[in-house]
Amino acid sequence: MKRREIYSDLRCIPPVIVRIDGRNFKNALARMGFEKPYDEKFTSAIVKAIETFFKKSGLSPVFAYTFSDEISFFFRDDAFDGRIEKLDSTIPSYISSAFSMVLDLEEPVSFDSRIIPIHEEDVREYLIWRQNEAWRNCINSYAYYTLISEGMEEQEAARMLKNKVSSDMHELLFERGINISKVPTWQRRGIMVMKKEIEIEGFNPQLNVETTSTRTKVFAEYEIPLFSSEEGAAFLQKILAKNTEE
Structure with a gap:
């Protein structure tokens, strides 16, 4: 029977974008009483689910871009050795669980997934x-x-x-x-979730001196520029360059 798992070794070569979409969200969310056309509680839950994914999933996306019930994760590394079945099952199921936990939903929701192989120079065009x-x-x-x-x-x-x-x-x-x-702005242009370095001030009691350390924090930007503009190009270039250094 193992031979029947004919798709289990299908692999993709990074970098890739994994885009997930809510399945039948319109009817489900209408039944739950969310506001239309936009509900801040819903959007906040999507963002928190993405932030949880960055922090606890064990995977390392460079960034995530989201609007409505759609999320695009950009990966440079070969997560799950590029195994398509793993990527297409783990990522949407994780977001489904995290999103449901944030909102304590009365009924299950699900996301579907697709993989987009992409050259890094084409990431801006995709966005x-x-x-x-x-x-x-x-x-x-x-x-x-x-x-x-x-x-x-x-x-x-x-x-x-x-x-x-x-x-x-x-x-x-x-x-x-x-x-x-x-x-x-977030309704018109979407939201970017990414890692950001912040400085934390502290104190070393042994040396009796104040200290400064750098920590990486997951950050959601609700005021993003148009990616088609020069400002948007610089914004994206900064994200990609920073993560290359890491």
């Missing part, structure tokens, strides 16, 4: 792509749930927004007093 999706998700969600709040049925709202471009939804929202460019 631009996902950040564009974060923006599309943001404006679509605000438009959809604004119409729902006005009493429109779900199918009617979806039909009304079908084939509308970003500028159309911008105008739709602006007419209703919502300036989408003023909503919180």
Whole structure:
């Protein structure tokens, strides 16, 4: 029967991105009473689950980029020797457990997973792509749930927004007093979770001197730049360069 495990030796060569997505989250979270289009408690739980993964999973992503119920982990090392089945099962199951524990959910939730082999010089292009999706998700969600709040049925709202471009939804929202460019940055651009060095002051009683040491802390940045901008390129370059030194 061991010979039937024909996929167990499939491997990927780093660097890779492992992207996980919530499965059927829309209906599950609606039943749990989360606010729409964005719920700060939900987002905080996603971030805390990612931070727990950095600290306790035994794996070492360089960073994680998240928006909505999507998380992209970037790995330089060959976690699990690159075994695809391990990566695609361990990472989403860990996040599912951590997320559920943070919120003490009444029903189970799950994430699915996919692996994207990538050259490091293409990481920025990948993040631009996902950040564009974060923006599309943001404006679509605000438009959809604004119409729902006005009493429109779900199918009617979806039909009304079908084939509308970003500028159309911008105008739709602006007419209703919502300036989408003023909503919180993390809703429009997503959130980056990464390691950050901090200095800690202390005291050595044996030498009777004050001391300074460096510690690595997992840090979530809610105010990230556009990755397509020069500021975004510098922001990402700093993260990647720092982790290369480590």
